[in-house]
Amino acid sequence: MxxxxxxxxxxxxxxxxxxxxxxxxxxxxxxxxxxxxxxxxxxxxxxxxxxxxxxxxxxxxxxxxxxxxxxxxxxxxxGGPELKLGHGKLVGQQGTVTQRISGLEIGRVRLAGEIWSAAPYDSTITIEPGETVEVFEIRGATALVHPVPRLE
Structure with a gap:
């Protein structure tokens, strides 16, 4: 000891x-x-x-x-950044309308190099081809989008 x-x-x-x-x-x-x-x-x-x-x-x-x-x-x-997989990673992305979108008809948008069916997030608006949109939500195979405001 x-x-x-x-x-x-x-x-x-x-x-x-x-x-x-x-x-x-x-x-x-x-x-x-x-x-x-x-x-x-x-x-x-x-x-x-x-x-x-x-x-x-x-x-x-x-x-x-x-x-x-x-x-x-x-x-x-x-901890770490949240890993987004599948179609969830498209939420917040911007795309271009390729076919007219309105509350009555589903159109098309180009997102991340792919063509997606799209509907307006606000069913009262119409989005014309060539406009830039942002994806707010994905429901099934349809992207719910809203036009990105432009400074003119």
Whole structure:
């Protein structure tokens, strides 16, 4: 026990390294936070603090990082831009009318290099060929579009 009290920093370092290796296999950021606590315990041991103080510091830093730092890191690592698949990626895109569109007749638009059937989002308007439209919604195989205002 005498060696341990003289070299407690080495025990804390060994614990931190072991927890780091376990973290590599789990990838949940729990063992990394515990390793940070062990490193804090090592730091207090290097300053000459007794084992009890080093253990309290290690526990405090571990708890603080688990409660305060880990949720933010997990959110950043697991979050990201929303991946749009299928026809949902056309919403917000602009296209060109190729066949007249009105509330009474479905027309055609060129969207992302493809021809889509289209209806006006506002059924009271008529959109002539050549006008630029924006896709507001996709219902089945029909794009609901609205004309893009032009500055003239």
């Amino acid at each position: 005498d060696w341990l009290s003289d070299h407690q920093w080495a025990a804390w370092l060994a614990l931190a390294m072991t927890l780091g290796v376990i973290e590599i296999f789990s990838l949940e950021l729990i063992f990394a936070m515990l390793a940070a606590g062990a490193l804090a315990g090592m730091g207090t041991a290097l300053l000459g603090a007794p084992v009890v103080v080093s253990a309290l510091v290690a526990a405090g830093v571990s708890a603080a990082t688990l409660m305060l730092l880990r949720p933010t890191l997990v959110h950043r690592l697991h």
